Structures are given as C-alpha cells and as structure tokens.
Amino acid sequence: MVENMTYNVALEKTKHAPDRGDHETLDQAGKLSFLSGHSGQVKTDYCKSCGAHRLALCSGLKGAELSQFGQKSKHKKLNAGQMLFGEFDEAKYFYTVVSGEVRLSRMLDDGRRQITGFKSTGDFIGLGVDGHYAADAEAIDDVVLCLFTVPNMNTSLAEYTEVQSRLMEMMQTEVIKLQNHMLLLGRKTPIEKISNFLCERANRKFLVEGQEDETNSVEIRLPMSRTDIADFLGLTIETVSRTITKLRKLGIIELQTSQNVLVTDLYELQLLANGDA
Amino acid sequence: MVENMTYNVALEKTKHAPDRGDHETLDQAGKLSFLSGHSGQVKTDYCKSCGAHRLALCSGLKGAELSQFGQKSKHKKLNAGQMLFGEFDEAKYFYTVVSGEVRLSRMLDDGRRQITGFKSTGDFIGLGVDGHYAADAEAIDDVVLCLFTVPNMNTSLAEYTEVQSRLMEMMQTEVIKLQNHMLLLGRKTPIEKISNFLCERANRKFLVEGQEDETNSVEIRLPMSRTDIADFLGLTIETVSRTITKLRKLGIIELQTSQNVLVTDLYELQLLANGDA
DNA sequence: GAATCCAATTGATTGTGATCAAATGGCTGT
DNA sequence: ACAGCCATTTGATCACAATCAATTGGATTC
Numbered sequence: 001m002v003e004n005m006t007y008n009v010a011l012e013k014t015k016h017a018p019d020r021g022d023h024e025t026l027d028q029a030g031k032l033s034f035l036s037g038h039s040g041q042v043k044t045d046y047c048k049s050c051g052a053h054r055l056a057l058c059s060g061l062k063g064a065e066l067s068q069f070g071q072k073s074k075h076k077k078l079n080a081g082q083m084l085f086g087e088f089d090e091a092k093y094f095y096t097v098v099s100g101e102v103r104l105s106r107m108l109d110d111g112r113r114q115i116t117g118f119k120s121t122g123d124f125i126g127l128g129v130d131g132h133y134a135a136d137a138e139a140i141d142d143v144v145l146c147l148f149t150v151p152n153m154n155t156s157l158a159e160y161t162e163v164q165s166r167l168m169e170m171m172q173t174e175v176i177k178l179q180n181h182m183l184l185l186g187r188k189t190p191i192e193k194i195s196n197f198l199c200e201r202a203n204r205k206f207l208v209e210g211q212e213d214e215t216n217s218v219e220i221r222l223p224m225s226r227t228d229i230a231d232f233l234g235l236t237i238e239t240v241s242r243t244i245t246k247l248r249k250l251g252i253i254e255l256q257t258s259q260n261v262l263v264t265d266l267y268e269l270q271l272l273a274n275g276d277a
Numbered sequence: 278m279v280e281n282m283t284y285n286v287a288l289e290k291t292k293h294a295p296d297r298g299d300h301e302t303l304d305q306a307g308k309l310s311f312l313s314g315h316s317g318q319v320k321t322d323y324c325k326s327c328g329a330h331r332l333a334l335c336s337g338l339k340g341a342e343l344s345q346f347g348q349k350s351k352h353k354k355l356n357a358g359q360m361l362f363g364e365f366d367e368a369k370y371f372y373t374v375v376s377g378e379v380r381l382s383r384m385l386d387d388g389r390r391q392i393t394g395f396k397s398t399g400d401f402i403g404l405g406v407d408g409h410y411a412a413d414a415e416a417i418d419d420v421v422l423c424l425f426t427v428p429n430m431n432t433s434l435a436e437y438t439e440v441q442s443r444l445m446e447m448m449q450t451e452v453i454k455l456q457n458h459m460l461l462l463g464r465k466t467p468i469e470k471i472s473n474f475l476c477e478r479a480n481r482k483f484l485v486e487g488q489e490d491e492t493n494s495v496e497i498r499l500p501m502s503r504t505d506i507a508d509f510l511g512l513t514i515e516t517v518s519r520t521i522t523k524l525r526k527l528g529i530i531e532l533q534t535s536q537n538v539l540v541t542d543l544y545e546l547q548l549l550a551n552g553d554a
Numbered sequence: 555g556a557a558t559c560c561a562a563t564t565g566a567t568t569g570t571g572a573t574c575a576a577a578t579g580g581c582t583g584t
Numbered sequence: 585a586c587a588g589c590c591a592t593t594t595g596a597t598c599a600c601a602a603t604c605a606a607t608t609g610g611a612t613t614c
Binding site: 467513515516519534 | 600603
C-alpha cells in the first residue's frame with residue numbers, strides 16, 4: 001500500500017541520532033517466548049492469542065486464514081525511549097502495536113515538536129510518502145510490535161480483502177481523529193485540551209478493557225512525560241502542570257502519582273473537554 | 278469503503294441551518310452542458326475531458342475502463358456559500374471536486390470553528406464514521422462535484438484495483454498533510470502559519486498548472502475569506518490581516534486585491550514557513 | 555455619484571499562556 | 585539515610601496574540 005507518490009519532502013534532517021534499536025533482532029514470528037511460550041520449526045498460532053487482534057488490521061481474519069496471514073509477520077521489541085524509525089527513513093516495514101505505546105512526532109529545525117499521536121494496542125504505524133516515513137516514531141514505554149515488510153503487506157492486502165477494508169476503515173478513523181485534534185490545537189483552551197486528552201485516554205481504556213456502565217470515575221495511566229503531553233496538545237510543560245493542578249483543585253481528578261490519574265468526575269471532565277462548561 | 282465503524286459521535290448538532298443545496302438536482306452524468314456539450318441517451322465520455330482526472334481517484338483508469346467507471350457517477354453544482362453536507366449528516370455520497378473549492382470544518386457548540394482543509398480539483402470529500410460525515414462541507418466559490426453513492430463507490434473500489442490503491446494513496450497523503458497541519462497549529466507562530474499557508478497555495482498551483490523552473494514569484498488567489506483563513510490557521514482575522522500586512526512591508530508579497538496575492542520572494546516565504554528565518 | 559453594506563485593515567488595550575526562575579518530589583545508586 | 589539527578593510543580597514576570605473598537609476599502613444598488 002505504500003506506493004509511488006508525489007509529495008514535497010523538504011529537507012534531510014540530521015540532528016541528534018538517538019538509539020534506533022537497530023541492534024534489536026527481528027525475531028521470527030512464533031519464537032518469542034512471551035507470546036508463544038515455545039519455539040520450533042512449525043510456526044505456532046501466536047496470532048490467535050494476540051492481545052491486539054481484536055483491534056488491529058487483522059481483526060477480520062480468524063482460524064486458518066489468520067494464521068496464514070500471520071506467517072509473514074515478525075515481532076520486534078523496543079525498550080522505553082528507543083526509536084523505531086525517524087522521519088525521512090526509508091519505509092521498509094509496516095507495524096502494528098501489540099503492547100506498549102509509541103509516540104509519533106514531527107519536528108521543526110529549531111527543536112519545536114508536535115506529537116501527532118500516541119499509538120497503542122491495535123494501532124498501525126508506518127504511513128509515509130514516496131517510500132519514506134513522515135514522522136519520528138519512538139517507544140514511550142516497553143513496546144512489542146508486529147511487523148510486515150511493505151512488499152509483504154501489499155501482497156497480503158491484495159490477498160485478504162478483509163484486511164484491506166479494515167485498513168481503509170482504520171485510516172478513515174485516523175483522518176477523523178486527526179481532524180478532531182486539529183480542532184483541539186487550533187481552537188481549544190488549555191483546560192479543554194487537558195480535559196479532552198484525559199477523556200480520550202479514558203475512552204481508549206474503555207475500548208480495550210470494556211466499560212462498566214454508569215461509571216463516573218476511571219483510573220488513567222499516563223506513561224508519557226509532561227513534555228510529551230505538552231507537545232501533543234500545543235502547550236508548554238508548565239501550562240500542562242498548572243492545568244492538571246487546576247483540575248485537581250476543582251475536584252475532578254486526583255493524582256496518585258504524576259503518571260496515575262484518578263478521574264473522579266468523568267461527566268464534568270467531558271463537559272470541559274467539549275467546551276460546554 | 279465507508280463501512281461499519283465504532284467511534285463515539287457525541288451529540289446531535291442543530292444550530293443554524295444554512296442553504297444546503299438540496300434543491301439542486303443531481304444531473305445525470307453526461308447531461309451537463311458545461312461538461313459534455315450535448316446530452317442524450319448514450320453517455321458521453323465526459324471523464325476523458327475532465328480537468329480533475331489527472332489528480333483524482335480515477336487517475337489510474339483510462340479509455341474504456343474509465344468511461345465504464347464513470348457510468349455510475351453524477352455531477353452536482355454548488356454556488357458559493359452553499360452547504361454540501363453537515364457534520365452528522367448521513368454519508369450517502371462520496372465526492373470528488375472537479376472545480377472550485379470546498380471548505381471542511383468542525384465546530385464547537387459556542388461557535389468556535391476549525392477548518393480542517395480546503396478541497397480543490399481532484400480532492401475527494403466524504404469520509405465519515407458509522408455512516409455519518411464527520412465535518413461540515415461548504416462551497417467557498419462556485420463548485421462542481423463528481424459524486425458516487427457510497428454503495429456504488431464500494432463496488433467500484435472492489436472492481437477497479439487502481440482506484441482502490443489510488444484512494445489508499447490519497448488517504449495516506451491526507452493523513453500526512455493533516456499531521457503537517459497539526460505541527461503548524463500546535464507549534465508555529467502567526468507569520469510562519471501565514472507563510473506556510475501561502476506556500477501551500479503556491480505549491481498547489483504548481484501541481485495543477487505546472488511550475489516554471491527557477492520561479493521566485495507566483496500569483497495566488499485566495500477565494501476564501503479572512504475568517505476562513507483564521508479558522509484554518511488557528512488565528513483571529515485581525516492577526517491574519519496584520520500578518521499579511523507584515524509580509525507586505527517585508528517586501529515578500531504584494532496585495533493586488535485582498536483576494537489576489539503576488540508572492541515576490543517565494544524563497545524567503547518558504548524559509549519563514551519552515552521557521553528557518 | 556451618493557448611500558449602503560460587509561469585509562478587511564488598522565489602532566488601543568487586555569489577558570492568557572509563554573518564559574524565566576526557583577522549589578519540590580521521586581528515583582537511583584552508594 | 586543521603587547525595588545526586590531529573591521530572592514535575594509552583595512562582596513571578598513578560599510578550600504576544602486576542603479582544604474591543606474604529607476606520608478604510610471595495611462591491612452593489614438606487
């Protein structure tokens with residue numbers, strides 16, 4: 001699916017070159033003990049027990065078709081902070097997040113940064129133009145990825161229409177999520193931005209873990225730094241911190257640690273997020 | 278391609294209901310004099326002379342295949358200011374812009390608005406979730422659209438792999454354009470935003486009309502209002518106006534009319550756009 | 555050509571979030 | 585337990601874009 005495109009990619013970026021995780025071996029699918037429990041010549045159906053399957057590209061496949069599709073996949077582990085790829089790198093692989101969280105970001109030459117998304121379980125990573133990625137991708141915490149080479153992905157897309165339409169659907173959802181975030185960046189106040197961010201984290205948790213009805217309180221984990229949150233919301237760390245404090249003093253959230261937020265009034269938080277308050 | 282999705286669409290929006298252009302007839306393809314020159318039972322190959330073809334969804338098709346593909350399309354005309362569809366409207370059609378320009382926007386309940394894109398010749402319109410559009414779409418100037426029903430689009434996508442892969446490619450480009458714009462909204466200064474906007478308009482013009490080499494000056498048309506520009510860039514009209522004045526006083530642009538800008542130093546404008554200056 | 559209307563521009567002031575700076579808190583390792 | 589380190593929070597000040605307000609300009613109508 002990553003095909004020939006014409007789009008102006010401006011300039012090569014050199015900058016600091018952090019740990020790119022290139023030393024990480026691309027373990028053959030089925031050989032990772034934490035996924036399959038055993039190894040061998042015959043590929044195990046690790047896809048069947050994959051925690052990301054329900055949310056991922058492959059969600060439309062099951063049984064024999066799923067394991068056949070999975071044959072061409074490999075896995076990769078990243079430690080917190082490791083870089084998966086950089087903007088302008090050759091787009092060789094197409095990834096799906098199995099566990100952990102990855103941040104995608106674009107930078108200006110003077111260091112200003114915009115995080116364009118946090119990718120977690122089930123999300124895909126690897127869009128680009130002209131055979132090159134269009135953003136930096138870095139692990140926020142320890143991450144496990146399922147990956148295909150781009151050529152393999154392309155043939156699989158042609159072969160499995162369910163995967164193709166699921167990718168289409170996911171890209172469509174992605175576009176709308178980005179438009180949503182543009183509204184946030186361009187027009188929302190800091191308190192609306194932070195509230196919106198926390199609500200999204202809550203919704204994501206409900207999507208993954210299931211939501212109890214009538215819940216007005218949720219526990220949210222924020223594995224990323226305040227700097228990451230600031231660069232995602234178009235704020236400074238100080239404003240992020242102050243705004244979180246404000247929400248705390250309003251009795252809407254409680255901070256257990258700086259990484260663990262307990263939302264005590266989700267309803268009110270949603271009102272704030274949408275600027276209705 | 279617009280299939281079943283799960284995505285939280287918040288609330289119904291009522292608001293002001295402007296002219297939705299519903300009285301406009303959906304002329305059968307080939308019957309519009311401005312496109313085909315004559316009408317009749319036999320469909321004319323208006324696709325072959327379509328100005329959008331090179332840039333559009335159908336760019337991969339030619340000859341008999343193209344005209345067969347075009348059979349299921351219809352055309353629609355909108356006058357400046359008319360609404361094509363509203364957020365949350367049922368997503369019945371998938372559009373391609375033939376001529377003119379459409380703005381896509383999302384609104385907050387208190388009237389704050391973010392324009393998520395200006396769509397012109399060749400661009401597609403009509404993404405949504407759960408069978409509903411996710412943005413308002415309004416004509417900026419007089420617009421001609423080529424449209425398919427969503428079911429027809431889906432069958433055509435399955436039938437014509439070139440169209441399918443082209444749509445994929447276009448959606449991919451769209452995602453990256455949106456990410457780019459997020460960087461602008463979150464991290465760029467007013468002068469960078471305006472410069473960036475003007476550069477994009479220039480690039481678009483080059484893409485459509487072809488670029489003479491070594492050109493350092495371009496004439497750009499801005500059919501949208503200052504309010505639209507402000508809502509696209511996350512600024513106020515006053516700041517848009519002042520910033521344009523600043524660029525004028527820097528000798529980088531000249532205003533022929535408020536809608537017609539002559540860029541006299543495209544190179545410098547590009548530097549400003551990227552924050553390199 | 556004058557009057558009307560609306561968009562765009564320019565001017566004056568304010569307020570909010572950025573910036574600069576210091577303090578606190580939570581880890582790590584010894 | 586303490587030092588050292590870094591992330592986060594809190595504090596003080598500032599600057600820039602938003603706001604409020606007035607003027608200009610261009611198009612349309614009579």
